[in-house]
Amino acid sequence: MNRRKQTRRAFASIAALALVVSATARLGRAQLGSMDAPAKPRAYVVYAAEPQSVPAGRSSLLELRFQIVAGFHINSHTPKSQFLIPTTLTLQPATGVKPGALQYPAGQIYSFPSVPGDKLDVYAGSFTLRLPVVATPGDHAIAATLRYQACDSASCYPPRTIPVNVVFTAK
Amino acid sequence: MAAGIALVVWSGWQNLRQRRSAMQEQQQRRVDLVPNAAANGSSDGQSPLQGKPAPAFTLLDLNGKNVSLSDFKGRPLLINFWGTYCAPCMVEMPWLQEFSRKYAPDGLAVVGITYDSEVGRDAIARTTEKLGVTYPILLSTPKAEKDYLSGTEALPISFYIDREGKIIEVSAGLGSKDVLESLVKETIAAGGK
Numbered sequence: 001m002n003r004r005k006q007t008r009r010a011f012a013s014i015a016a017l018a019l020v021v022s023a024t025a026r027l028g029r030a031q032l033g034s035m036d037a038p039a040k041p042r043a044y045v046v047y048a049a050e051p052q053s054v055p056a057g058r059s060s061l062l063e064l065r066f067q068i069v070a071g072f073h074i075n076s077h078t079p080k081s082q083f084l085i086p087t088t089l090t091l092q093p094a095t096g097v098k099p100g101a102l103q104y105p106a107g108q109i110y111s112f113p114s115v116p117g118d119k120l121d122v123y124a125g126s127f128t129l130r131l132p133v134v135a136t137p138g139d140h141a142i143a144a145t146l147r148y149q150a151c152d153s154a155s156c157y158p159p160r161t162i163p164v165n166v167v168f169t170a171k
Numbered sequence: 172m173a174a175g176i177a178l179v180v181w182s183g184w185q186n187l188r189q190r191r192s193a194m195q196e197q198q199q200r201r202v203d204l205v206p207n208a209a210a211n212g213s214s215d216g217q218s219p220l221q222g223k224p225a226p227a228f229t230l231l232d233l234n235g236k237n238v239s240l241s242d243f244k245g246r247p248l249l250i251n252f253w254g255t256y257c258a259p260c261m262v263e264m265p266w267l268q269e270f271s272r273k274y275a276p277d278g279l280a281v282v283g284i285t286y287d288s289e290v291g292r293d294a295i296a297r298t299t300e301k302l303g304v305t306y307p308i309l310l311s312t313p314k315a316e317k318d319y320l321s322g323t324e325a326l327p328i329s330f331y332i333d334r335e336g337k338i339i340e341v342s343a344g345l346g347s348k349d350v351l352e353s354l355v356k357e358t359i360a361a362g363g364k
Contacts, residue, residue, distance in 0.1 A: 083298060085256045114347050115262050149256050154344030155325035156257040158287065 044072045044150035044157065047164045056137040056170035059100070064089070064129040064166060066146070073124040074148040076107025080121045085149040085159050089129055092143040096170075099142070100132030113153055122151075135170035142166040218341035219321060225250070225332045226318035230284065230309035233292050233299075238282070238309055240336075246278045247358045248332040252311070252320065254287040255298045259345035260327040264302050266348045267329075270355050271306045277359045278334070281306040284315065286326055331355070333362030 046067045054060035068074060075084045091099055105128060107121035131142075144166060149159040220226075225248075229239040240248075251267055253260035264283065271281035285295050288310040299308050319330065323343075331340040331354050339361050340354050 081258065081261070083255060083261055083301075084258060112259055112262065112345050114345050118258075118262060120258060151258060152325075154259060154346075155327070156254065156259060157326075158254065158324055159256055 043160065043162060044069050045074060045146065045148055045160075045162060047146065047162065049165060049167065052168040054133065054135060054168055054170050056135060059132055059134050060170075061103075062131040062133055062166060062168055064131060064164065065126060066123075066128070067126045068124055068150070072150045072152050073110055073122040074150045076121045076123050077104035078107065078121060080119060084120070085147070087123060087146065087148045089164065090145050090147070091131075094140060094142040096136035096138065097140050097142055098134045100134075103130040103132070105129070131166070133168075135168070137170050139169050140167070218338075218343075220319065220330065220338045221341055223338055224336050225330065225338050226315075228309075228312075228315045228318070230312060230315060232310070233296050233308050238307055243280045243282070243332075244336065245334050246280045247274075247334055247355075247362070249279065249281045249355060249358065250319070250330040250332065251281065251283050252286050252316075252326055252328045253283055254285065254326050255290050255294060256287065257326045261298075261302060262345060263327050263329075263351070264299075264304050266351060268302070268304050268306060270352060274355060274359060279355065279359055283308045284311050284319075285309070286311050286316065286320075286324070288312075329354075331358040333358055335362040337362065 046069075048065040048067060050063075050065065052062055054062065074087055077086050077088065079086055087104070089102055091102070105123070107123055110120045110122040110124070111118055112120075133142075142165075144164040145161050146164050147159060147161045150157050225240055227240050229237050232238050249267065249270070251260075251263070253264065267281050267283070271279060283299070283304065283306060285308060288295075292310070295308060295310075320328065325343060327345065328341065328343045329351075330338050331342070333339050339358060342351065342354060
């Protein structure tokens with residue numbers, strides 16, 4: 001009987017040990033997996049969706065804040081070269097909301113390190129678009145898309161379009 | 172007990188093997204994922220294509236004519252992937268145009284392959300015309316991108332192919348003109364004459 005118990009305990013210990021080893025192996029793999037995470041992100045710009053409140057029936061400004069992944073920049077709305085793709089927000093019509101002309105911030109001057117003489121106009125870090133609206137009382141959502149094209153200090157990446165949902169309340 | 176010890180040893184060995192494999196994968200992908208690492212114009216031997224025969228292709232040029240890798244057989248060749256949206260590409264392309272003329276007596280051929288073929292031939296032609304580029308511009312295909320770019324979408328990226336059809340260098344990102352020219356000279360000198 002004792003011998004049977006000892007055998008069971010031994011098997012239980014081995015099973016537990018095997019589980020721990022297996023979990024450790026998976027953890028090791030998972031950690032390496034995160035080391036493998038692409039340095040090239042899928043999206044270079046993130047929209048910081050913040051619910052906002054504006055007075056109903058009066059012209060008000062909504063602020064749309066965007067964050068650009070560190071180490072990258074995107075063309076401003078007015079890049080200095082005709083070849084480059086400007087950052088553009090396109091709004092869809094929304095019931096009860098009358099949008100005005102979107103206000104883009106001025107860009108920063110940027111040069112690629114190997115050609116300091118060539119000046120580009122870019123957004124880096126974060127940037128804020130301002131959207132004048134007149135809205136009826138209530139909760140509103142404006143669907144929009146932001147088109148941008150990102151580069152780092154030596155390379156450029158294809159243009160991308162991200163969905164932007166501007167949520168606000170008019171009181 | 173012996174079985175337990177064997178299981179522990181086997182699991183440890185598997186873990187080590189997985190780690191090694193993951194590290195190798197990471198090393199191989201480095202040139203694709205971190206273009207800045209090669210921004211000096213040299214990939215430091217990290218490209219998986221370096222030292223290998225250039226993948227064959229047949230692509231359309233802006234006049235709708237087929238152009239193949241084999242058309243350049245026996246010549247040193249520079250293949251430059253670029254996009255109409257790519258500011259560093261616009262800096263680099265006039266340099267490549269200059270090299271294509273300067274080293275034509277040495278047999279050098281330069282070919283541009285547009286990564287963003289979907290913008291249309293007219294837009295591509297207008298861009299190259301404004302840049303003063305006269306070397307052949309080909310329209311990329313998913314296969315060519317898979318064969319040469321291995322999933323990276325960072326531009327510009329250039330492949331330096333010797334007379335025997337072997338890729339001897341890969342430059343990713345905007346480097347200096349001097350570095351690019353030295354790679355061109357190296358390509359001309361390599362693979363016999």
